[in-house]
Each structure stands twice: as structure tokens, then as C-alpha cells.
Amino acid sequence: MSKAEWIAAMKKWSVPVKWYPGWDTRGRPGDFTSVNGVEIHHTGSDSQTDAYLDFLFKTGRASEGIPGPLCNVSTDFDGDVHVGAIGRANHAGKGSSVTLNHVIAEDYKGYQSPELRPGPDNTDGNAHFYGNEVRYDGGQVMTVKQFASAVRWAAAICDHYNWSALSVIGHREWTGRKNDPGMCSMYTFRSAVAALLKAGPTIQEPQTTDVGGTVARTLTDDDLAAIGAVVKFQNEDYGRRLWALDTGTGKRQVIDVLADHTNRLQRIEDDTDGVTP
Numbered sequence: 001m002s003k004a005e006w007i008a009a010m011k012k013w014s015v016p017v018k019w020y021p022g023w024d025t026r027g028r029p030g031d032f033t034s035v036n037g038v039e040i041h042h043t044g045s046d047s048q049t050d051a052y053l054d055f056l057f058k059t060g061r062a063s064e065g066i067p068g069p070l071c072n073v074s075t076d077f078d079g080d081v082h083v084g085a086i087g088r089a090n091h092a093g094k095g096s097s098v099t100l101n102h103v104i105a106e107d108y109k110g111y112q113s114p115e116l117r118p119g120p121d122n123t124d125g126n127a128h129f130y131g132n133e134v135r136y137d138g139g140q141v142m143t144v145k146q147f148a149s150a151v152r153w154a155a156a157i158c159d160h161y162n163w164s165a166l167s168v169i170g171h172r173e174w175t176g177r178k179n180d181p182g183m184c185s186m187y188t189f190r191s192a193v194a195a196l197l198k199a200g201p202t203i204q205e206p207q208t209t210d211v212g213g214t215v216a217r218t219l220t221d222d223d224l225a226a227i228g229a230v231v232k233f234q235n236e237d238y239g240r241r242l243w244a245l246d247t248g249t250g251k252r253q254v255i256d257v258l259a260d261h262t263n264r265l266q267r268i269e270d271d272t273d274g275v276t277p
Contacts, residue, residue, distance in 0.1 A: 001035075001160060006086055013156035013201045016149055020057050020084040026069055027087015033127035037103045037167035038157050039092050040150060040189065041071065041131060042138035042180040048076055056133055057084030066090050071133040073153060079145030081132075081153050091133065092125025095174035100128060106166035110190045116173035125174050130157055138182025151189065155196040165193035 001009070003024040010017045045052065053074060060068030069085035076082070096118035102108040108116060134150055136142055142150065154168045161167070170186040171178040181189075 001086060001157075003086065005160060006083065009156040009160045010081075010083070010153075013152055013159065015081050015153050015156055016079050018080050018082045020053060020082050023057075023083045023085060025087075026057065026085035028067065028069065028090055028126070030088055030127075032088055033124075035130065035161065036100065036128045037130075037163065037169060038154050039125065039129040039131045039169055039171055039174060040154070040181050040184075040186070041091060041133045041171045041178075042182050043074070043133050043135050044137055044180070045135070046077075046137050048135055052135070053082055053084065057082075060090060071131040073130075074133045074135055075142075075146050075150045075153070076135055077143050077146060079143070079149040081149050088126055089131055090126055091131030092129050092171070092174055094121035095123055095125040096120065097123040099169065099174055100125075103167050103169060106164050108166065110166045111187050111194065113185065113187055115186050116169060118173060118175050121175050121177070129169075129174075134181055136182075138180055141183040142181070147184070147189075147192070151192045151196060154189075154193050156201075158193065158197060159201070165190040165197060168193055 006024075009015075043052070043056070056068065056070045056074050058068045060066055060070050062068075067090065069087075069089040069091075071091045072083070072085050072089050074082045074084065098119035099116050100123055102116060110116070132150055132153060134142055134146055136146065141147075154165075157163075158165060158167055168186075168190050170184070170189070171180045173186060
């Protein structure tokens with residue numbers, strides 16, 4: 001994608017973008033072999049500082065022989081998407097040609113578990129994928145704004161190349177050496193991208209009907225699909241947090257909730273004794 005194409009894609013899809021200085025000319029030596037998809041990562045840090053952006057886009061891990069840019073874009077807690085490089089970036093590293101072939105063919109079941117399982121690390125992913133380093137440590141879920149913006153950015157790239165959401169993968173689907181993005185199932189992420197692509201970039205006014213002197217807003221199927229994907233993400237977040245509590249409080253809460261529902265059902269039964277259903 002050229003500078004003009006990046007600007008047009010971000011604008012078309014209303015991505016909350018911030019342009020990091022030098023973004024339009026930055027990239028590692030060498031070019032893409034062929035651009036085939038986008039890869040989602042987590043930084044492994046909750047840092048939201050400008051210095052961390054400098055690390056991602058300029059400094060990199062030079063002492064390890066991995067100079068910047070370490071990604072093409074990075075997404076903040078508040079949903080801002082920083083574009084730092086449109087050339088090839090050092091984010092994916094070696095990974096699986098099995099995964100690459102599935103992405104190119106878009107022939108896998110990407111909207112349900114299990115996720116893609118990578119084969120041997122035999123292909124350089126930097127030559128094939130744009131990378132988004134979402135700025136969180138991976139031990140907790142993305143913020144809702146982060147998730148929504150990362151989804152919107154991915155949809156913008158997919159739309160430009162006429163890809164489906166099956167061209168979006170997580171780093172752990174590329175190589176068994178990685179586990180990012182943490183606490184985010186990629187089938188949920190892809191479902192959200194697919195719903196957004198179907199709904200389109202323009203936020204349309206819902207249909208309205210006059211009911212009893214008030215205006216009722218009717219959600220379209222695409223609205224419901226997009227909302228459903230985010231709700232599923234938030235429900236998974238709640239479940240992980242609930243059951244991950246070390247003290248066992250999560251399990252205790254579930255038991256308490258079930259007991260409360262049982263008591264309510266008993267009260268309803270008592271109140272309706274003798275009443276024909």
C-alpha cells in the first residue's frame with residue numbers, strides 16, 4: 001500500500017489513527033515478497049508512552065540484530081492506532097508455510113475453535129504480513145476500545161486488498177514459539193472483522209418507526225452481528241477473569257449465583273401454587 005492508499009483506507013473506515021513521524025517512508029531493508037494478510041500481536045507490556053512507540057518504530061532490538069520497525073501499527077488502550085511504518089517490519093519472524101497457504105487460500109474454519117495450528121518455522125512472515133502490536137501485556141484482555149480499533153484497522157486493510165477476515169491471524173497461529181495476542185481468541189477477532197466488513201465502513205442510521213408517539217430504532221442484521229461479536233469478546237473476558245482468580249472466589253461467585261437463582265425459582269413456585277400455568 002502506498003502513502004495515499006494508507007490515508008484513504010484509514011479515512012474510509014474511520015480508523016482513529018495517529019501518524020508517527022516518518023511513517024510514510026519507514027521500513028526495514030528489503031520489501032514484501034507478497035502481501036497476504038495481517039498479524040495481530042501483543043507487546044507484552046502495558047506501557048503507553050511515546051518512548052515505547054520510539055522503541056517499536058525506530059529503535060527496535062538492535063543489540064539482538066532486530067532493528068525497528070517492529071510493527072506497522074500499534075494500538076493503545078484508548079483505541080488510538082499509531083501508524084509507524086508502511087514498509088516491511090520485523091514483527092512476524094519465522095513461521096509456518098502451512099499457515100501462510102491457508103491464509104492465501106482462505107480455506108480454513110477461522111470463525112470457530114480451534115485456531116490455526118502452525119507447522120514448522122520455515123517461512124519469513126515479515127515478507128507477507130502487516131503487523132499490529134496491540135499495547136497490552138497479554139495477561140489481561142485488550143480494552144474494548146483497543147479491540148474495536150484493532151478490528152477496524154484489520155477490516156480497512158482487508159477491504160483494500162479485497163480479502164475476507166480469514167486473512168487475519170494471530171502471532172501464535174503463525175509460529176508455535178509465540179502465544180500472542182494474549183487473552184483474545186482469534187476466531188472471535190475474525191468474527192468481529194467479518195461482521196464489520198459486511199456492515200461496511202459507513203455508520204448508517206438505523207431504521208426508525210413511529211410507535212405510540214415515540215420513535216423506535218430498529219437494528220439491522222449487520223448491526224446485530226457487529227454487536228454480537230463485541231459482546232462475545234466481553235463475555236469471554238468475564239469468564240477468564242472469573243475463573244482465573246487464585247483464591248477460588250470466582251468459583252464461589254458461580255455457586256452463589258446458582259444458589260440465588262434456585263431461591264428465586266423456589267419463591268416463584270411458592271407464589272404460584274394452585275395457579276394453573
